Amino acid sequence: MDMITGHDMVKAFGVGEERRRVLDGVSVEIGEGEFVAVMGPSGSGKSTLLFALSGMDHLDSGTVSFAGRDLSALDSEELASLRRTQMGFVFQQATLLKNLNLLDNIILPAVRENRKNAQGIIARAKMLMSKTGIAELEKRDITQVSGGQLQRAGICRALMGSPKVIFGDEPTGALNSRSAEEIMDIFTDIHTEGTTVMLVTYDAQVAARTQRILFMRDGSIVSEMRLSKYEGHSMDNRIGAVTAKMREIGI
Ligand SMILES: Nc1ncnc2c1ncn2[C@@H]1O[C@H](COP(=O)(O)OP(=O)(O)OP(=O)(O)O)[C@@H](O)[C@H]1O
Numbered sequence: 001m002d003m004i005t006g007h008d009m010v011k012a013f014g015v016g017e018e019r020r021r022v023l024d025g026v027s028v029e030i031g032e033g034e035f036v037a038v039m040g041p042s043g044s045g046k047s048t049l050l051f052a053l054s055g056m057d058h059l060d061s062g063t064v065s066f067a068g069r070d071l072s073a074l075d076s077e078e079l080a081s082l083r084r085t086q087m088g089f090v091f092q093q094a095t096l097l098k099n100l101n102l103l104d105n106i107i108l109p110a111v112r113e114n115r116k117n118a119q120g121i122i123a124r125a126k127m128l129m130s131k132t133g134i135a136e137l138e139k140r141d142i143t144q145v146s147g148g149q150l151q152r153a154g155i156c157r158a159l160m161g162s163p164k165v166i167f168g169d170e171p172t173g174a175l176n177s178r179s180a181e182e183i184m185d186i187f188t189d190i191h192t193e194g195t196t197v198m199l200v201t202y203d204a205q206v207a208a209r210t211q212r213i214l215f216m217r218d219g220s221i222v223s224e225m226r227l228s229k230y231e232g233h234s235m236d237n238r239i240g241a242v243t244a245k246m247r248e249i250g251i
């Protein structure tokens with residue numbers, strides 16, 4: 001079953017002569033439980049695609065259906081609720097608050113949502129922190145942890161509501177390769193547990209760990225790669241295949 005279906009999505013920015021289609025009639029289907037990467041040059045529309053599929057951005061035309069619901073048929077409250085309950089977002093830098101410790105940062109959105117169940121929320125946050133290897137850092141301020149640890153906290157926060165889909169916009173972009181690998185271990189676990197995962201990345205090593213790569217250029221998906229062919233191959237082989245494909249299509 002499809003988790004997300006985007007059909008003929010068009011999004012333009014700018015006025016007059018300067019107006020440009022950032023999504024130029026993109027159609028894509030993301031299956032339930034899929035692990036997908038989006039690659040492409042800067043400005044090719046990767047973030048815009050993610051925002052469109054998550055209902056964060058309005059389209060000029062085209063449709064998106066998420067878990068069988070047409071996003072354009074929802075009012076802003078319904079859309080916000082769908083996003084809160086079914087989607088999680090992770091960005092390049094976790095946008096956490098400086099005057100709160102890691103645990104409080106992670107629970108804050110959930111507590112705002114449901115003040116009655118603070119104990120349950122804290123228990124879930126601690127479980128996620130332990131799973132992502134930051135259990136012992138709960139009392140630290142966000143200025144007292146590393147970039148990789150901060151990113152783990154961002155992932156915990158995104159997972160608080162048990163989303164069906166996790167979107168990541170260059171979630172490893174600010175990390176060294178070791179931390180990036182550890183973050184990808186976490187995304188792989190999330191995927192293995194059945195969550196749909198969709199990540200924008202420039203990094204062939206990151207993309208090689210997914211199942212399917214969408215390549216964008218000038219507002220279109222110009223190519224796609226299924227990594228199922230490389231099941232059982234070494235990571236070096238997978239990375240080699242991704243790099244070759246990137247070279248072939250010139251990104
Ligand atoms: N709110 C906006 N107003 C005007 N132009 C925008 C807006 N958002 C994006 N754009 C333009 O749309 C194009 C695609 O942007 P997008 O952020 O989707 O690219 P991207 O592939 O994510 O790039 P990067 O890899 O640099 O993050 C860019 O040319 C960008 O300048």
Ligand SMILES: [Mg+2]
Nearest residue numbers: 046047048169
């Ligand atoms: Mg972007």
